[in-house]
Amino acid sequence: MALNKTSAGWLRRLSNRTYLPALLALAVVCAAGYYAERQNDTIHHQSERARIQQQAGLIKSRLEGQLNGDYQRLRGLAAMLATEPDMPQSRFSQITEQVLKGQTAIRHIAAAPQLVVSLIYPMKGNEPALGLDYTKNAAQRAAAHRVRDSGEMVLAGPVNLVQGGTGFIYRLPIFTGPEGERKFWGILSAVVETGTLYAETGVAGADSGLEIALTGKDGTGAAGQQFLGSADIPAGDPVLMEINLPVGSWQLAARPAGGWQSRPGNLWQLRLVLLAAGTLIVFPTFLAGRLSAARQTVIGQLRRREAELEAVSRRLEIAVKTSRVGIWECDAENRRVTWDSRMHELYGVPREEGPLSGTAWNARLHPQDRDRVAESLDAAERAKTNFASEFRIVLDDGTIKHIRALASPFTDAQGRDWMIGVNWNVSEDVRLREELIHANQALSERNTELKEGKRALEEAHAELQKQQAELYRLSLVAKHASDSIILTDARRNILWVNDAFTRATGYSAEEAIGSTPSDLLDGPDTDLSVIREMNRHKERGVRYHNEVLNYTKSGEEVWFDTNIVPVTGADGEVDLIIGIERDITRSKQRERELAEAKLAAEHADRAKSEFLANMSHEIRTPMNGIIGMADLLAEANLTADDQQNVETIRSSAQALLKIINDILDLSRLEAGKFAITREDFNLRDCIDSAADLFRPKALEKGLSMQVSYAAGLPERLHGDDGRLRQILVNLIGNAVKFTPEGKIAVRVSHAGADPCRLVVEVQDSGIGISEAQASHIFDRFTQADAATTKAFGGTGLGLTISSMLAKRMGGGISVQSQQGQGSCFRLELQMAPAGEAMSTEAPALADAPPQLGPCRVLLAEDNQTNRLLIRKFLRGQPVDLEEAGNGRAAVEMCKELQPDIILMDMSMPELDGIGATREIRSLPIPQPVIVALTANAFSSDRQACLDAGMDHFLAKPVKKAVLLHTLAAVLAEAAEAQQRPRASA
Template identity: 60%
Template sequence: MALNFRLSTLLGVIRMRTYLPTVVTFAAVLVAVVVAEKQNTIIHNQSLRAQVQNEAGLIASRLKGRINADIQLVQGLVAVMSTEPEMDQARFSQLAEQVFGDHKEIRLVAAAPDLVVSLIYPMKGNEAVLGLDYNKNAAQREAAFRVRDSGEMVLAGPVNLIQGGRGFIGRFPLFAGTGPDRRFFGILSAVIDVDALYADTGLTAPETAIELALVGRDGMGAEGGQFYGDSHILEDTPVLVDISFPAGSWQLAARPSEGWSVQPKNLWSLRLTLLVAGALILFPTFLAERLSAARRSAISNLKQSEAELAAQTRRLQIAVQTSQVGIWEYDVESGETVWDQQLRDLYRLPNDFGAIGSTTWQQHLHPDDRKATIEKFDKEIQGGGDLAADFRIVLPDGTIHHIRSAGRRYTDAGGQPKIIGVNWDVSQDVLLRDELLHANKALQHTNGQMHKGQLALEQAHAELQEQQAELHRLSLVAKHASDSIILTDAETRILWVNDAFTKITGFSPEEAIGSTPGDLLNGIKSDSSVFDNISDRLVLGEQISTEILNYTKSGEEIWMNSNLVPVLDDNGKIELIIGIEREITDFKNRQRELAVAKLAAEQADRVKSEFLANMSHEIRTPMNGIIGMASLLAESDLTEDEKLYVDTIQESAGALLKIINDILDLSRLEAERLEIVAADFNLHHCVKSAVNLLRPKADEKGIALTVNYAEGLIKEVRGDDGRLRQILVNLIGNAVKFTEKGGVTIFIGAHSADPYRLLIRIEDSGIGISPEQSQYIFDRFSQADTAITRAFGGTGLGLTISSVLAKRMGGGISMHSELGMGSCFDLCVQMSPATASEIDTDPSNKTSSVMLAESLILMADDNKVNRLLVNKYLIGQPIELVEVVNGREAVNQCKARTPDIVLMDMSMPELDGIAATREIRELNIVQPTIVALTANAFESDRKACMAAGMDQFLSKPISKTDLLDTLATLLAARQKNVSLSTADVAKEPLASGAVE
């Protein structure tokens, strides 16, 4: 009894130890489930808020971008009105339509000179707004006065509109004049349609997964009232996103459409995963026993399969011996070949032949089939497909047999690729096929001879019928042709006319026959010289094609395209005149309309050019002061913060100047006015100057900027180095801009057949471009996508201008890129051999430390900032600077003082720079050197200055280095009494936008 108790206890302890890992594993899984569920809930809440934050941020960005874009458009219209305070409705509508285009969210733009609305766009549907007096309208008086008093834009809304609906109203002050003369003369209001704004930015999109509310009525931000969405959203711990714009800010609140969920969606899938994992751990012993039983069963099945395979192999051997088909196997990698006895017998190999090689079958191939058959087998083996071929072999006794071979690729148990195939003798089949083909060919020959005889008879009969039908068709064609046909005799008397003649002219055949075309169809406006020319050429037997003004029977003018063909007899005399005429009255009318349209287009082009020239001048003038003063400020002792401020001013001014120059270049290219000016230059120095301009940016980003020159590359070439540098700056600048890590490599080479055809490659490891985006990369105002525009900036004109410039220089630009892997741009331009024996050294060595010779310089410029800037540039120089504000004073000073150099602005009151230059050149004085110092940057301006008698052309903004170097060169030339040619000293406007 005691023994039995101990035995059962021992077995229980052993059983408990056996399942102890299972119990421990179960407890561990249970704890893991609890911890995982808690962590999963935390992650779910964080992820949900991040998703809401992301969606709300996208909508807020679109709202901010759309509001700011609309404000910028309206400010452009405000700027124009400030220059045209007396603008009428027609001009206002024209400008508004050009500015706003298809911006449908801009519902109304209204201008209120003296605070009374008198100009609106669009007019239709908004007539109720006309005449609105802000002085008397209590609802809008306060906001209008606030705009007037603050001089800043004020945003109100959303508000209920007089013409119906709701909208945001942006009110902008209008000022006329500048400086002390600046005065307030009204306000410009722009109404942004609430519904259109919400719809365009996705705020009201039904598919959005979040609920939204907007706070900040009248642009008051979080302090303003809520004007969109459910008020309960603000009470449900929403995600908040601030939206700022020039006139204030809004706050966007967001929560999920279904509220903040508590239970993660993957809760049960997580539990199921942990349950499965625990089950896999809890039953290892059971699974191991199952695997052991399966193994024993598999061994038994394998033995049974081996027995069945042996039986099938025996049956296959008997079948192959009976069919007289030879079997072969070929190892693709080693070339080892195995033939069965049946195949050996097929090739009549002796029993003592030995091992079969990979070329054994090739040695038996018929000489005419050997090359093609071997190439076919090698090609199919390399291609990885099945084999199939027919060929001939020569047996040892000299007989020729036709063999058909088929093989299939497989992989053996060791993973080696092999081919197993069969060959069988098809000589009897081939012989039978040849006999059938020969018999069929003989039958076809006999049938062909019979068919040819039949065709000859049918053709003779058809030709006879065709000749008869052709005469009938010709008569029908002439009678019913849409063109007028006239037959006359040698004296031009009408013999016959078709129906079209009657339809066009109104004269019946009876009225026409016997008359001459001139008597019948000419009128008071018909050109007699045309008819005299026709008569003279007909006498010579020449064909004539001309346009004639005729008159119909009713007196209506018609234009005819007339083709006259004289038919001569055997003696060369005119027997008949055939006239074929087509009415072209509509065509002539369209020609006149096109001529009028062409004149209108040319006028529009002139207006555009004048506008661009004026904008260039007006922008470059203040830019001259900004860039010049910033460069002077940079030379002074500054703190680190002050240096940062100055660097920022210079970078921003340089970027603005590049945009201006890009737009001007694009305008020149469109009008085909941009010239390629060839000059000798050093290729290495040109590339170096472009790279040095961008190296600080590359160093700032921590990326490598490497230049490699091909061996034997010619250094001195002739071409437009300024335009080549502009292209390089654009391409390398883009590469640096879009590369965050890695580097940019520039390779300079030349075509192997032409050392002056430059091949330049710019490779980067940047963000790359997708194939869809690359098709538009050279289009104007285009970048890869809007996200890139927001992230990196730019106008999208650089590649457009570079591509056109490269084509103008005899080459082009191509690119290939992979998204995320970088881009490669290939530039090709054509240069020519340099003509000068020695080319100037690197221009980058210029400094602003030039010391000028003692001299008198006269500066004529009506802009005091420009005069101040030049004065500052010349501080420390032994120069006496005399300043005048117009061309008349400049002429008087030249009479009184005789300056060495005159710095002449083009646009000045009383007498402009060009007229003043002409008068100075007519004075009986020691002629000064005259330098055009102007903001007009077009080539036509430079030519106009040179034609007036100026010696040099400098375009604003002008750097201190350029001014001092120019003055030093001119003063040295005056001392040596050397006349400098315009081509040696003329400077083009900065094409790349870089400012020293």
């Protein structure tokens, strides 16, 4: 019970406002102490981490400097091996000793040309490693191949060394040769001892006060394997740093030896200071609270007196405001208004006139404010609420004032309702407010401009940094570019050269700077006119490009593709000249080789053409006699056996002639000299004529042949109907040849919406071909297989020529076939619409040879068989035939006999047909009609004959009907030419 009373007493004391400040001060002091202690812990932890981070950063810098320095030494050694791949052991040891001077971490270095160790430093103690073949060593093979294939340095380790201990292994690939043709030479390896490396860089120092862990074996970074330090260091919130290696990285983790301290050493000193400070704060606050209680009593008395003075103060306040605020009151019952003098001044109304009536006051309101103010005032009166508004009034002289009005309703002691209010002039306030608004707008606009300016400055700064970075990158590009780059001043003195220039010319940068390019590079065969033209362009500040022959320091010729770019200053004068040179020596050599190869190919092509022409002539000449005589025998009355023998001779000769024509066609197509003659033709006539050629053979084999035409095909087209017929003859002929039984279908249509895109499908039920055979069926000299060739014969050129012709005519040929089921060849050609209408019937030779009129014919032919054949062809015709055995005799006989027609062979002894024609055309005699009758079947031969002055061209072997029709046409033309002068007379 006594305890409860004591507690209640303390609660009463604590609830007393007197002690509240002291309690608050105590709470603040406690909170401040807790916060200070926490801050002290944080500061201690941060300072400790900063110290560890600084020490770790120093170790990181040492490691990176040591490893990258070793890497640069090895790169220099690798570069020397690349330039001197046949370096002996003695020179290797001498150079390596100089490279490794002053460092102790690298234990030994080995060079392995073609992955076989041949050079070692130091040699002592490492002799067994000589001859080690990495490709045959399972422990070394994968790493060696990785370096060779990637073309980059590999840092492996740490690994256990055979000599004892652990170490890191550098492996660098070495390539020889210029850029673009680099060849793999071998590998340069170096072993870095871990103990020495750790000792030199401070990693293993016992006095560092750190626990260190390294992660990233073989340069794999934070994701790699830890290879140094305790495994619990990375998990103990260490300081982490990335160590950048020449290739890859390590992660360094560091913490204080023994781990992080949880409490700072000055904890109790801080607590004593906080206790003392709290005492100095709380105790005076308690005393101040006691004094405050005494003051509250006095304040209560003062408040009572203040209430008594408040009424007086209100009146005094109104009196003070009367100096600038107008006061009015209105009796709500009778609407009587009372103004003070300030109100009269505000509204410009003399005092003697009294206040304005409600209507007059309403009229003084600005028209734009009148309705708003009236509604607001009426609402306040009805609701008996305060009225507050700002409006404009218009005085009699037109002056506009801004008035602010406040009013409040009240009820007097007699129960009457009143409205009392004040008005004051706020025109100046409005003006200042508008000016302030304008100023704020201007300030806002200025701020916007400043922001834009700041943004522009930031963008300019960023652009400047970007340009600086770009310039830095460009400088690196220029220095390490594969093309030679030379910077000269306006007088052509060299200011700077890149590494490629020194490699290409053999001059060092020190030797080049200060000289002119001509002093260094010009030689005995340099084209001085090119150099002078280049200098003129430099002086004019105009770009220049050319190929220049220069010489290296050792005197070797080198061709450069040179680009000169003068750079002018603000005054238009040349300040700097940039020269970019690309080594094209090998390209020049290849150009010479290609020119020589082209010349050799042209010689071979001419030789092939000459061979084919000679072969054609030599074969066609006897073929003319064979086919001609066979045709004459066929006209005679022969027995059935003799007729069969003659037909066998004719078909065999025609087969041989087709082979010759196929070879010639193929040669023309390969040479691009095969002419496509386009003219209007009847589509059905062309296709039907090709099919009709094989109907007798098809009927003989018991095959049915159908030709069908799709709807919508044009009657006439514009194209080469002769080549179309040639292709169809080959396709339909093959179908008949390779179909022992069944049928053959020829379907004619068009592709898509283009009626001129002609599609012809030739389908048979023959032997077919396999998918593998179909892939090369269009190759030259190719048939399905050897058995097919033996069974059916043929050269294998027909489909090749047909495919090439189809491509020349804007289309192609494809095949679908199944062995034993037949084949379907699809021909697609691009034709054009026909022009004017033409006859639907093609002209044909008469069945019977024509009867010639009387004429004198001179036959110039050196082959007796062919002369005999022509005599027999002309037997029974009223022709006076004379014969000449060579071109010279033909000219002499022409002078004497003056023939009407000359049948002229091209190839004859003493004087060929071309030369004989030219001489005859120069004779002062009535000129005969000269018809070429030759075994030279090339289009070039035809053109040569026409250019020499011949009128017609017949290729051997010639048919009797063709010869007679040609002679008849020639005689008809001559007769018509003679009648023209008579008609005009």
